Amino acid sequence: MLIKFTYVDKQTRRPMTDEPAAFGPVMPDVPGIAIDFANESEWPCPAPIYYGHCDDGADPLAPGILDVLTQEFFDSAWDKEQMGRVERKKEQVRGQRDWLLSSSDWSQVSDAPLSANDRLNWQDYRRELRDVTLQPGFPTEVTWPIAPNNPDYVIVTRIPQRVDMAQMCLALLHYEKLADVEAAISTMPTAAQVVWQREISVRRDHELVLAMQQLFAWTNVQVDELFVLASGL
Numbered sequence: 001m002l003i004k005f006t007y008v009d010k011q012t013r014r015p016m017t018d019e020p021a022a023f024g025p026v027m028p029d030v031p032g033i034a035i036d037f038a039n040e041s042e043w044p045c046p047a048p049i050y051y052g053h054c055d056d057g058a059d060p061l062a063p064g065i066l067d068v069l070t071q072e073f074f075d076s077a078w079d080k081e082q083m084g085r086v087e088r089k090k091e092q093v094r095g096q097r098d099w100l101l102s103s104s105d106w107s108q109v110s111d112a113p114l115s116a117n118d119r120l121n122w123q124d125y126r127r128e129l130r131d132v133t134l135q136p137g138f139p140t141e142v143t144w145p146i147a148p149n150n151p152d153y154v155i156v157t158r159i160p161q162r163v164d165m166a167q168m169c170l171a172l173l174h175y176e177k178l179a180d181v182e183a184a185i186s187t188m189p190t191a192a193q194v195v196w197q198r199e200i201s202v203r204r205d206h207e208l209v210l211a212m213q214q215l216f217a218w219t220n221v222q223v224d225e226l227f228v229l230a231s232g233l
Helices: 071-103 116-134 165-174 178-185 190-198 207-215 220-231
Strands: 002-005 034-038 050-053 065-069 162-164 201-203
Touching (some): 002 071, 034 071, 065 071, 071 116, 162 165, 162 220, 165 220, 178 190, 178 207, 207 220
Antiparallel strands (some): 002 065, 162 201
16 A cells, blocks of 8 residues: 655654654554655655555554555655755755855955966866756766865765754664664663653764764764754754
């Protein structure tokens, strides 16, 4: 059975479309439920919406199930989501381009400490930045120009350093790690459990985050990706 659904509160079982999951989000208690895709192009939003499937004999009125879909509607929703993701990717690339242009504005002022040749190189670099939207692979495959005099230049993604705890739970659930993390925290000292249950937000360098990173052997990149995803939920 094809369905549209959202998370429910772990304790109240109320869907997140009705109220925030104060006790943490969990999947609806529906046999065979699985996510095929989400409305990622619309994140952040009050409640994530998922499209997927479950056992044919499942209760269509179970908390968290928003609608039972035909194959035609399901396919149409996926097509719309794909187009939305492309538009969102365009916005992200343009935003990154604008940030890089702003970061190199200093090279265009009259008293910039540059030779005439270096100034021309920076002008070429900025022109190439403006033209990234004209590349054939835009927006999914973009070749970023290299800043002059800096062969090791890397496009830096700004990593959020703090996210709401509810957002973190959603991100962990997205990566199918929430149950593992909660099981690990249940074995920790009471203070750590209280922090997990009561803190409104969590920092990237919080000792609990660092403990989870060490316990599950997460790389710094994986934790950064977790915070980036959480910030958009």
